[in-house]
Amino acid sequence: MRVRILQIVTVIAALGVWEVVARMGWVDPLFVPAPSAVAPALLKIGRGALAGLADTLGKTAVAYVLSVVLGVSAGVAVGSIRLLREVLSPYVIAFYGIPKILVLPWIVLLLGYGTTPAVFYGVLHGFFPIMVLVMGAVRDVDRTLVAVARSLGATTWQLYWKVLLPAIVPSVLGGMRLGVVFCLLGVLVVEMFAGVRGMGHVLGSYANGFQAPELFAATALVSAASIAIVLALDHLNDRLSRWRG
Amino acid sequence: MSARPELITIEGVTKRYLTSSGPVDALHDVSLSVEEGAFCTLIGPSGCGKSTLLGMLGGLVTPDRGRLLVDGRPVTGPDPRRVATVFQEAGLFPWRTTLQNVEFGLELQGVPAERRRQTAAELLGPLGLSGFAEKYPRELSGGMKQRVAIGRALALDAKILLMDEPFGALDEQTRLLMGEWLLDIWRRTRKTVIFVTHSLHEALFLSTRVAVMTARPGRIKTALDLTMEYPRAMESSEMVALRAKLWSEIREESLRAMR
Amino acid sequence: MTVVGLRLGLLALFLAIWEIAGRKVNPLLGVPPSAVLPSLRDLLLLRSYPDLPASLWLTIREIGTAYALAVAAGLGCGFVLGMHRLVGRAWGPMLAALYAVPAVVWYPSLMLFFGLDAASKIAFGFLLGFFPIALAVLAGIRQVNPQLVVVARAYGAGTATVFRRVMLPAMLFTLVGGLRTGLVLCVIGVVVGEILGSKAGMGALINHAYGLLRTGDYVALVLVTLVLVVGSDVLASLLERRARRWTE
Known part of the structure; x- marks a missing residue:
């Protein structure tokens, strides 16, 4: 309860300080508009921004589904086959770690402007964290559970289906939570770099046009959408894992 | 002899x-x-x-x-x-309830759902686990977990x-009591x-x-x-x-x- | 042994496929490895881009500044949140929620505010590096075994001693991990910022090569930037290992 109050007070205080700072002219309102100027801008950009958001979220959804399906399958395959894991893991870690922004120009050269590079780049961002997490989870499955299943005569198929897959559900859910933010990030970056539509493009053009209130409003909109998605996934996560307590 | x-x-x-x-x-x-x-x-x-x-x-x-x-x-x-094995760590599947853990071996053998459920349910009484059928392993004590693991082995009737x-x-x-029970x-x-x-x-x-x-x-x-x-x-x-x-x-x- | 062989074999196979595919497609799009080497040589001999050292140095300075700020703010913020239970419980989740926003959405605002020069890159690198450091401090404080603190107090340790002798060693592992992640993200933030819009630095050079479809130069510049990225992480991992040895 006190926590909740403190959170609300913090937000109000931050907005208040921001408002005062902007009103007093300590910062240039051209760059940092007061909250009271951002709110009307939110209404003004409404329709166009929502269309952009829908476009971005659509691409993100496609990239996300691909990332989860590919990431989980690759993670299970590489994680459960020892030779594959030992040979591939340095490459996987390397690809996970390098800044993917460096290949972005090349992707745009190859795939052009529009939806395809955005989805591809989104998958590039979403795939690796999911795969790395799942790979680790498969490797770390409790050996006793595997021994139990084998002693009870489990076939290889049954080992995967009844032991490995249920055991990695928490990691898959964790990866899905992480992955969605990465996918959205990838899509937004492409839209900023070489977009003709979508929220990344909208943000970029407001920034280039020095439309600070609109830019802040649009930023708030994307952030809210992203937080809502992650909270929804968290909720789903809690529902699906009663056995974890 | x-x-x-x-x-x-x-x-x-x-x-x-x-x-x-x-x-x-x-x-x-x-x-x-x-x-x-x-x-x-x-x-x-x-x-x-x-x-x-x-x-x-x-x-x-x-x-x-x-x-x-x-x-x-x-x-x-x-x-x-x-031959059925019971391990030192109970090795219960955390995502399965007591009943589902006990019937796991039968499930792997392809025993129809209804029959294996019945076999497992009948075992719960002697295991001292009646009333815990729908609990998950994390809700059980150490002794109970081990009894579930033994039940899982007994269910196969090896x-x-x-x-x-x-x-x-x-x-x-707990150990002394489990010995008497076993x-x-x-x-x-x-x-x-x-x-x-x-x-x-x-x-x-x-x-x-x-x-x-x-x-x-x-x-x-x-x-x-x-x-x-x-x-x-x-x-x-x-x-x-x-x-x-x-x-x-x-x-x-x-x-x-x-x- | 076999594993290393297979790894190298895989790498060779990858390069071979790249070479064959790169020769087949439009030379503006595909660059076979054999074509990268001359570009790389020209780049390193400062023939294609004479301002490479200046650009590299600018990018490194941006990274350094961003990281210094991120470490200072991340440690400060993390300790304040970690030491005060109520503040921590209220602000921790808010910090985590902000973490759930893809950071790049802040970049246009930063660009508007700080302009196209180094400041916006530093700000973005700072923003990316700050979160893992602050969250690592929080996690580190939470994982200190309270029993150890009780024991230390029972032996007459004061707050400062408890902090220095108990808390710091116990949380160092997590803390150093966070500092390393923070550096990686700082580097990524600066490079992303430069590529999304800048007038100088490695990102600007990459954009220049890409804009003129000088694909060979582009790949060579990417490789140089990668050396910078990987180098900073190697440096960080060496420091990490030292810190670990120190705790043991």
Whole structure:
């Protein structure tokens, strides 16, 4: 309860300080508009921004589904086959770690402007964290559970289906939570770099046009959408894992 | 000796593991036979290969040399219809309820859902788990978890039950009660049990036969047949003398293992 | 041994496929490895981009500044949140919620505010690096075994001693991990900022090569930037290892 109050007070205080700072002219309102100027801008950009958001979220959804399906399958395959894991893991870690922004120009050269590079780049961002997490989870499955299943005569198929897959559900859910933010990030970056539509493009053009209130409003909109998605996934996560307590 | 047929025959079994710090001889030329309906305990210092021997009987470990016969047939792999294993850690599937854990083995065998549910449900009473059918492992105490694991093995109705220190992780009081409970289950089901333990008390309280193993590489040092009636009075002079004898055998090996 | 062989084999196979595919497609799009080497040589001999050292140095300075700010703010913020239970419980989740927003959405605002020069890159690198450091401090404080603190207090340790002798060693592992992640993200933030819009630095050079479809130069510049990225992480991992040895 006190926590909740403190959170609300913090937000109000931050907005208040921001408002005062902007009103007093300590910062240039051209760059940092007061909250009271951002709110009307939110209404003004409404329709166009929502269309952009829908476009971005659509691409993100496609990239996300691909990332989860590919990431989980690759993670299970590489994680459960020892030779594959030992040979591939340095490459996987390397690809996970390098800044993917460096290949972005090349992707745009190859795939052009529009939806395809955005989805591809989104998958590039979403795939690796999911795969790395799942790979680790498969490797770390409790050996006793595997021994139990084998002693009870489990076939290889049954080992995967009844032991490995249920055991990695928490990691898959964790990866899905992480992955969605990465996918959205990838899509937004492409839209900023070489977009003709979508929220990344909208943000970029407001920034280039020095439309600070609109830019802040649009930023708030994307952030809210992203937080809502992650909270929804968290909720789903809690529902699906009663056995974890 | 009784004239009951031998159910398990172990002949000249040897196993060497290759580890990063060189080869380790886990078992050397182990021979042992266990007759049907026996409760045979393997006892010995840590690392003497008791678990390896059990793993071989369960078909999870292959010997380098020697052979293992169960019911006259060589062991080639896990055969849950004849041999069921209970591990030291209960190894319950955390995403399955008590009932679902107990029926797991039957599920793997392709037993229809309704029948396996019924078999598992009937077991819960004797396991002392009625009312816990829908609980998840994290909601159970250590003793309960181990009973679920034993139930999972019993559900298969295999003739042989292998138990690898099933009560090793429990506190002493729970352990004593679980011993009494297991004795009761064994006398009712007439399974053949191979039981690995570090506890002299458990060995003397439960077994018809106690095999003392040597320090690594593990061999059978002595095997005692116990013929006293159940339930055994642990304070009787006969038991106290047996306990002292058993301890002197094990103490020597444990000292060697510590060196 | 086999594993290393297979790894190298895989790498060779990858390069071979790249070489064959790179020769087949339009030379503006595909660059076979054999074509990258001359570009790389020209780049390193400062023939194609004479301002490479200046650009590299600018990018490194941006990274350094961003990281210094991120470490200072991340440690400060993390300790304040970690030491005050109520503040921590209220602000921790808010910090985590902000972490759930893809950071790049802040970049246009930063660009508007700080302009196209180094300041916006530093700000973005700072923003990316700050979160893992602050969250690592929080996690580190939470994982200190309270029993140890009780024991230390029972032996008469004061707050400062408890902090220095108990808390810091116990949380160092997590803390150093966070500092390393923070550096990686700082580097990524600066490079992303430069590529999304800048007038100087490695990102600007990459954009220049890409804009003129000088694909060979582009790949060579990417490789140089990668050396910078990987180098900074190697440096961080060496420091991490040292810190770990110190705790043991």
